[in-house]
Amino acid sequence: MNLYVSLFLAFFKIGLFGFGGGYAIVSLIEHETVEKYHWLTTSQFTDIMAISQATPGPMAINCATFVGYTATGGSIGGAALATFAVSLPAIILIGLVVIFLRKVRENKWIQAALSGIKPVTLGLFGAAALVLATPANFIDLYSYLLCAGAFIASLCRVNPVYLLAIGGLTGYFIY
Amino acid sequence: MIKLTLQIFITFFRIGCFTFGGGYAMIPIIEHHIVDKRGWMNEAEFMEMVAIAQSFPGPISLNVSLYTGYRKARWAGGAAAFLGITLPSFIIMMLIAMVFTNFQENETVEKVFKGIRPVVVAVIAGPLVRMAKIMKISWKTVWIPVATALVVWLAGWSPVWVLLTAAAGGIVWQRWKEGRA
Numbered sequence: 001m002n003l004y005v006s007l008f009l010a011f012f013k014i015g016l017f018g019f020g021g022g023y024a025i026v027s028l029i030e031h032e033t034v035e036k037y038h039w040l041t042t043s044q045f046t047d048i049m050a051i052s053q054a055t056p057g058p059m060a061i062n063c064a065t066f067v068g069y070t071a072t073g074g075s076i077g078g079a080a081l082a083t084f085a086v087s088l089p090a091i092i093l094i095g096l097v098v099i100f101l102r103k104v105r106e107n108k109w110i111q112a113a114l115s116g117i118k119p120v121t122l123g124l125f126g127a128a129a130l131v132l133a134t135p136a137n138f139i140d141l142y143s144y145l146l147c148a149g150a151f152i153a154s155l156c157r158v159n160p161v162y163l164l165a166i167g168g169l170t171g172y173f174i175y
Numbered sequence: 176m177i178k179l180t181l182q183i184f185i186t187f188f189r190i191g192c193f194t195f196g197g198g199y200a201m202i203p204i205i206e207h208h209i210v211d212k213r214g215w216m217n218e219a220e221f222m223e224m225v226a227i228a229q230s231f232p233g234p235i236s237l238n239v240s241l242y243t244g245y246r247k248a249r250w251a252g253g254a255a256a257f258l259g260i261t262l263p264s265f266i267i268m269m270l271i272a273m274v275f276t277n278f279q280e281n282e283t284v285e286k287v288f289k290g291i292r293p294v295v296v297a298v299i300a301g302p303l304v305r306m307a308k309i310m311k312i313s314w315k316t317v318w319i320p321v322a323t324a325l326v327v328w329l330a331g332w333s334p335v336w337v338l339l340t341a342a343a344g345g346i347v348w349q350r351w352k353e354g355r356a
Contacts, residue, residue, distance in 0.1 A: 017335045018232045023299045027327050028334040035331065044279075046292045051271055053298065056194045057264020058234030065268035070276060076269065083265055090233030091257060094241040095250075097227055105227075109346055114230050116345020119316055120337055122306055123323025129300040130328040137292040147293035154301025163294050171290015172283065 003072060004081060010037060011064045011085035018060055018086075020121025025060050026128035033063070039071040043136045050164050060086050142174055179248050180255045186213060187240045187259030194236050194264075205239055215247055236260055 010032040018025040026049065033039045040048070052062040061083060068082025069075065097104050104110060138144060150163045186208050194201040202225060209215050216224065228238035237260055244256025278284045312320065319341075326332045 013335065015233055017338050018234070019338060023302075026299065031327075031331075031333050043288070043292065046295050047275075047288050049295050049299075050288070050291045051268075051275075053295075055264065055267050055271065056192055057261070057267070058194070058236055060234055061237070061261055061264050062268045065265050066272045069269060069272040074273070074276065079265070079269055079272070083261060087233070087237060087257060087261060090231070090237050090241055091253065093231055093233070094228075094238055095245055095253060097231065098242060098245040108349065112345045112349035113342035114345065116341040116343070116348065117338055118310060119312060119319040120323045120341040122303070122310055122312060123320030124327065124334050124337070125299070125306065126303055126320060126324035127327035127334070129296050129303075130324060132292075132296050132299070137296065139289060143289075143293040146290060147297045150294040150297035151301055154297055155304070160298040160301075163298055164291050167290040167292075167294030168287040169290070171288065172286045175286040175289050 004078065006037060007068055007071060007078060007082050008085045011068070011082045012088055014060060014064070015086040016089040018089075019117050020124065023059075023128045024121040024124040027124050027131055029060065029063050030128070030131050033067050037071075039067050041136070042132065042134050046132050046137050049132070053164055054161050142170075146170060176248065176251070180251045182213070183244050183248060183252050184255040184259040187244070187256050188262060190236070190240070191260045191263035201236055202239075205236070209243055215243060 014025065014029055014032055017028055030042075030045055034042055034045050048063055048066050049059070051066075052059045055062060064082040064086040065079045069079040072078030138147070146167055150167060153163055154160065190201070190205055190208055193204060206221055210218060210221050224239060224242050225235075228235045228242060231238055237257070240256040240260040241253050244252035244254070246252070248255070307317075307320070323337050323341075327334055327337060
């Protein structure tokens with residue numbers, strides 16, 4: 001299939017099924033960009049997650065721009081296409097919501113479907129962590145120590161951007 | 176109308192420049208701009224909008240921007256809001272992608288990212304317990320997220336199928352409850 005068509009389809013799908021926000025969408029993006037289309041390696045994908053955390057904007061959009069650019073060998077059109085594709089489901093759905101607001105809010109079947117989706121998004125969040133815990137990302141004992149330390153700090157609500165910065169600094173000195 | 180569309184673009188462009196970490200952290204910032212500064216909505220309307228934005232797919236910030244844009248200036252407003260909220264991250268990520276593809280093989284960059292990668296895993300895993308509490312996950316329902324994580328991680332299922340199954344499950348559960356009542 002044409003690269004631009006697969007880019008559009010993959011990111012449209014990510015936008016359409018990106019429930020729960022934040023990291024719940026990570027396992028879906030990973031599934032499409034790493035496992036299915038091999039546009040990125042797991043390590044490259046993890047790096048984008050880290051970059052995304054330290055730059056403004058939602059992860060899904062950041063990822064779409066980055067992958068759209070790199071997968072097409074540096075085309076701005078590819079970046080724009082992927083970014084638009086990931087946003088298109090929201091553009092359509094929110095448009096419909098604004099038109100049919102009351103009916104959507106009061107429809108018990110829509111509410112029932114959404115109540116089923118909610119606990120699953122938490123599981124997808126967990127899957128995101130597990131999927132990224134690969135040998136490529138955990139190269140030695142230091143990796144495990146860094147992960148354990150950052151996990152404890154994260155439980156204590158330390159800002160993730162600081163944790164990533166400390167991880168980077170530590171990496172620079174020990175490797 | 177043109178002035179309003181332009182205002183929508185500028186407001187969301189500014190919000191888009193400062194939405195680090197995504198999602199929930201930025202809701203107070205958006206509220207400040209839309210409710211306090213522009214007066215485009217009152218508090219109750221804003222809360223309703225956030226509830227809708229959270230339950231629909233797509234990033235919360237994008238959903239909230241689109242909703243506000245459509246409400247204030249229909250399709251032109253929606254387009255202005257979309258461009259405003261995505262343009263800052265688009266520009267920044269483009270620049271990073273250009274630089275990163277050149278520096279990826281760089282030894283220093285590789286060292287730094289070797290340290291960062293395991294931290295990314297921790298940063299994702301850290302908020303899980305807090306989120307479970309917010310979502311009111313109990314011992315009776317905890318199997319759902321656990322099973323989800325396992326089939327996606329070990330069996331390599333696409334999250335799309337898990338989400339569709341869950342939506343169907345929610346509907347079946349509702350019917351069953353009604354059948355009993």
